[in-house]
Amino acid sequence: MKRIMVLLCCLLLINVYFPSSTYSEQNRQMTAIGDSIPYGYNLTKENKYPSGGAFPFMMGEEKNLEVTNLGIPGLTSEELLQAARGNDLFRETIKNSDYIVLYIGGNDLLKILKDHKNLQGIDMEEVALVVRNLLFNVYSTVMEIDKLTDAEILVYNIYNPYPEKGASLEQPLHYINIQYNSLVELLSHFTNVELVDAYQAFKGHPEYIIKGDVHPTAEGQFTLAEIGLNKMEE
Template sequence: MRIITTLLCVSLFFIGSLLAPQPIHARESEQLVAIGDSIPYGYNLTKDNTLPSGGAFPYIIGNEADLEVTNLGVPGLTSAELLAAVRSNDKFRSTLKDADYVVVNIGGNDLLNLLKENKGLKGINMEEVALVVRDLIFNVYSTIIELERLTQGEILVYNIYNPYPEAGDKLDTPLSYINTQYSSLIELLSHFTNVKLVNAYQSFRGHPEYIIKGDVHPTRQGQNVLARLGLKHIKD
């Protein structure tokens, strides 16, 4: 009889635990993953540059939108190197898989490397620019397609601002060409992927104060501008 009573008590306890209200666990923070070059890294916002800067725009977005941020920006990264990382780097792939938002900022080094090869703006010509743009657009396209396979998250792609505002109109033609191609690509991909274009180029025009003097990287003010642009798309 004692055994039967014990079993009855256990059964009633088990049934009661199923019927009792369960504690509601707060949902984990949504994830933002930043990939690209030294701009999302926040290069030269700190002296040593050993770690991504907390003043970089992905962290500002994270603070404003209550997102957990993982910054995979790599100073000096090109579009071809980013594509390779998204395709085969285990850390990139495992992190991106759980992202709710992916911020992509790439292409500046493709252009800067061309300028270095031609020893500045004077030696540059549109034929060489066209070859760089062809490869850049292909790499960005392939990166977005790979991201679409990896994650259900929203993809925000920043275009390229003028890194040399003191050059005046000399870079306007190649940059306008590059960003027109960027815009067309994102417009096409938006029909079958979850991607949006963030227009850094337009927002930085006429604002040399957004770029560190004697450098090509955004100031803290510039990083805040990049963050506000991204937040508009996240809040839409």
């Protein structure tokens, strides 16, 4: 929790003193929360602060919104929930938002792949346990956000970070996203939340992911912004 507090303090200072926030005349606000995907990791070599090429900033520019990017590389869904429940800086930023962009879960799942060192022998029961915890954390995070604000919450599901692996990763990812999508559908009945389908948008597009990496290219970030904007306009 201390690590999250320090990182959030740094990110909030960055968004005040560096041009990684975009400002609007109407002062409507968007806050991006989650991991390295909304942060725009590896779009620049330094990775010292959220990239201006990250998809939340593209969305903010298109919609004339002030954007605060609280993405933290390496963040898990459990850590995001901790911030939503107990980090005053995080919560205060959320309160003042008109839109929330949420992308989380990749680090929860990447741990399984790292533990196995490859895709061989992944036990679906092991995947199911991770997914159960992920879904609980996302549900609880959205509920915490809903207590703080009437903002529209855009929840992205999880794209395939290893498209070159083919069908070997598709089964667990398909299972994960069925559960993820069902959760957001349930939440939409009593919170202001919408699902943004990154999984389908990236399917069949290996060029959306940096070669030898798991993070989106500039084109991939553009696609994430585009599907988010489309959802906002529905």
